[in-house]
Amino acid sequence: MAMEMGYVLSLLLSLLAILFSTMSLIQKKSSKNINKKKLPPGEMGLPWIGETLAFYRAQRKNQLFEEFVQPRITKHGNIFKTRLMGSPTVVVNGAAANRFFLSNEFKLVVSSWPSASVQLMGMNSIMEKQGDQHRCLRGVVATSLSTAGLEDLVPKICNSVKLHFDRHWQGQDTINLFRSTKILTFSIVFECLMGIEVEPGMLEMFEGVLEGVFAPPIKLPGSRFWRAKKARLEIEKMLVNVVRKKRKEVEGRLEGEEGMLLSRLVAALVRGEISEEEVVDNVVLLVFAAHDTTSFAIAMVCKMLAHHPNCYSRLLQEHVEIKDSKRPGENLTLEDTKKMKYTWQVARESMRLFPPIFGSFRKAIVNIEYEGFTIPKGWKVLWTTYGTHYDTQYFPDPMSFEPSRFEENIPPYAFVPFGGGPRICAGYQLAKLNIIIFLHFMVTCYDWSLIYPNEPITMDPLPFPFHGMPIKMSPKLL
Numbered sequence: 026m027a028m029e030m031g032y033v034l035s036l037l038l039s040l041l042a043i044l045f046s047t048m049s050l051i052q053k054k055s056s057k058n059i060n061k062k063k064l065p066p067g068e069m070g071l072p073w074i075g076e077t078l079a080f081y082r083a084q085r086k087n088q089l090f091e092e093f094v095q096p097r098i099t100k101h102g103n104i105f106k107t108r109l110m111g112s113p114t115v116v117v118n119g120a121a122a123n124r125f126f127l128s129n130e131f132k133l134v135v136s137s138w139p140s141a142s143v144q145l146m147g148m149n150s151i152m153e154k155q156g157d158q159h160r161c162l163r164g165v166v167a168t169s170l171s172t173a174g175l176e177d178l179v180p181k182i183c184n185s186v187k188l189h190f191d192r193h194w195q196g197q198d199t200i201n202l203f204r205s206t207k208i209l210t211f212s213i214v215f216e217c218l219m220g221i222e223v224e225p226g227m228l229e230m231f232e233g234v235l236e237g238v239f240a241p242p243i244k245l246p247g248s249r250f251w252r253a254k255k256a257r258l259e260i261e262k263m264l265v266n267v268v269r270k271k272r273k274e275v276e277g278r279l280e281g282e283e284g285m286l287l288s289r290l291v292a293a294l295v296r297g298e299i300s301e302e303e304v305v306d307n308v309v310l311l312v313f314a315a316h317d318t319t320s321f322a323i324a325m326v327c328k329m330l331a332h333h334p335n336c337y338s339r340l341l342q343e344h345v346e347i348k349d350s351k352r353p354g355e356n357l358t359l360e361d362t363k364k365m366k367y368t369w370q371v372a373r374e375s376m377r378l379f380p381p382i383f384g385s386f387r388k389a390i391v392n393i394e395y396e397g398f399t400i401p402k403g404w405k406v407l408w409t410t411y412g413t414h415y416d417t418q419y420f421p422d423p424m425s426f427e428p429s430r431f432e433e434n435i436p437p438y439a440f441v442p443f444g445g446g447p448r449i450c451a452g453y454q455l456a457k458l459n460i461i462i463f464l465h466f467m468v469t470c471y472d473w474s475l476i477y478p479n480e481p482i483t484m485d486p487l488p489f490p491f492h493g494m495p496i497k498m499s500p501k502l503l
């Protein structure tokens with residue numbers, strides 16, 4: 026028996042030895058192959074950890090560009106390599122690089138999210154889809170935001186904003202603006218876009234999931250990720266019920282009769298084009314995609330308006346004229362929102378200076394030749410908004426707030442708060458309407474001022490105003 030054990034053990038050891046030597050041979054061969062090519066300049070830092078700590082430190086202070094990206098651009102140029110969170114990564118900057126990498130989604134690169142995000146959003150969300158499945162889901166979202174869809178959305182958003190002011194602003198003299206816009210954005214996505222009624226406790230449940238989206242995926246009881254996973258299970262239960270109820274409704278409906286986004290997703294489910302899990306995962310994803318981004322954009326517009334009284338007066342004038350053209354109580358129309366040209370310039374300029382998403386990661390699916398460098402298959406690529414938003418080549422005097430610069434044509438792929446290429450933000454139109462309609466009611470109904478005019482912006486990893494941007498406000502005397 027002892028002899029047999031010894032035999033098995035020595036067999037195992039020899040197998041392991043063969044395995045290790047084959048692996049190291051493969052590794053040596055592939056690193057030799059990579060060495061033959063010209064990798065971009067830059068430092069890979071410590072093994073595995075690379076330059077992750079420097080990246081996180083800069084991100085936390087909202088100094089990712091100033092402390093991480095810019096010094097490396099100065100040292101190595103617009104394309105440099107580093108190692109972040111265990112992955113060799115090439116950071117690319119500039120409009121040409123944005124165009125190249127964003128428009129080559131699925132051909133040269135695919136979007137690459139952290140493991141926690143994928144587990145919490147679900148494997149079936151649009152961000153994990155490629156090719157035809159991606160096109161199918163985008164199609165469903167796009168039809169809800171087509172011109173006909175937008176015409177219906179405008180009065181719905183107006184009603185949501187008015188109701189929000191009645192419930193949360195009336196009778197208050199201070200309010201946490203960032204929190205307030207998060208509550209509002211949540212109900213706009215749910216009620217106006219998807220057609221799901223918000224019930225008490227839903228926002229907290231969703232925020233529980235969002236908290237873990239960028240956390241380390243450690244399933245230890247009490248960890249951020251573990252709590253988020255629990256919240257995700259609760260949401261799943263709730264959404265499965267909502268979807269099954271909607272399914273009965275959709276099945277009993279006349280063919281061709283369309284509805285809001287949830288009805289359209291469920292109709293695709295009934296036609297067998299998507300699964301129940303896909304419907305649930307995409308509802309969660311849409312909330313994640315819309316929530317902090319739109320709220321942060323609104324908060325930054327308000328910050329900029331408070332600091333630039335001339336811009337504020339011009340914006341206010343635009344809204345007073347629109348309001349004066351309406352009968353009392355009459356809702357805005359899509360046509361009215363098209364008149365909010367200066368407001369949209371202000372919003373774009375605020376998102377240029379304070380992009381809600383600093384950029385995102387891709388993964389090379391083949392060896393990529395770009396600008397004389399090779400980006401090996403499997404490496405990550407990080408495109409950033411800062412790489413163009415703060416560049417004098419595209420935006421003269423880039424650190425100054427000049428909304429009217431958007432009167433001129435901006436070179437393609439230079440202004441990219443919503444990304445670009447096949448994965449350009451699917452909710453761009455909704456975000457725009459949400460921002461400008463909120464501002465319409467805020468500036469025409471309230472006088473307001475920032476409590477901390479120089480409140481710092483921090484990131485974790487999405488940006489947010491450190492104190493939640495409290496404002497003092499009072500109803501406007503007409």
Ligand code: HEM
Nearest residue numbers: 152314315318319322381385442443444448450451452456
């Ligand atoms: C100011 C607000 C917003 C900003 C700045 C923003 C920004 C972005 C960016 C940069 C991307 C591309 C990410 C990448 O390339 O990896 C993206 C994708 C996406 N956004 Fe937005 N977004 C906003 C609001 C919204 C809203 C309101 C919705 C929908 C309700 C939405 C839905 C999506 C979806 C579904 C995707 C994924 C598209 C795909 O993978 O094909 N976003 N967004």
